[in-house]
Amino acid sequence: MTPLAFLLFSFFLVAFVPRSDACFASGICGGGCLPPPPPPCVPSQCGQGYGCGQYGCYRLRARVASSKTLKLSSKDLDGIESPEERRFDTPDARFLACCQARQLPDPCLNKCSFTAFTRQSLQNMYFRADSCPMQAAADMQFCAAQGRDHRECCTRNGVGSTLAGAKCLTFCNQIPGNVTQLDMSYLSCYDRFENMKGCFWHDLQRRMSREHRSRK
Secondary structure, three states, rough: OOHOOOHHHHHHHHHOOOOOOHHHOOOOOOOOOOOOOOOOOOHHHHHOOOEEEEOOEEOOOOOOOOOOOOOOOOOOOOOOOOOOOOOOOOHHHHHHHHHHHHOOOHHOOOOOOOOOOOHHHHHHHHHOEEEEEEHHHHHHHHHHHHEEHHHHHHHHHOOOOOOOHHHHHHHHHHHOOOOOOEEEEEHHHHHHHHHHHHHHHHHHHHHHHHHHHHHH
């Protein structure tokens, strides 16, 4: 298995294997595993305007929609940023808003866009060339998909056309509570990472267009 293939396999393990798994908790398991999670956040180490989240200090917001329901819209985010910064009418902006709602630290937020959330960014996180912890990749995947089930689009987009077949569609379903125990038979799914992401973007763009038309 190439280093990148193992990296991507590790990423999807983060997204779908229960977090109580011993390998995830310790960062040690047979054949390699994810880096250990970041140390617990200490409130006194966070600057003014920051709070403690599961991945470290995150920027506090005036108010934000629930990250579990993900009913985020431009109206939900009024008052969070200045008018010049409030550009929540694009898929990337919704992606970022979700990451903020899930309390991701600043080093992770610059990857919360459909152009920046890439295999290379995941590789940098895995090898600690980036200060955003690898464990946050699961939240990014959830936010890219906006917590929705994209299996229908993924089927049309060829996600299931690998040696793993329909198993790969598992990664397109980001409805909260969806947990699947993975094994190495899923490895070929990672060749379809961009196909999955394309479905996430197109679905979000379509739903936003409907929202904008309904407000006219």
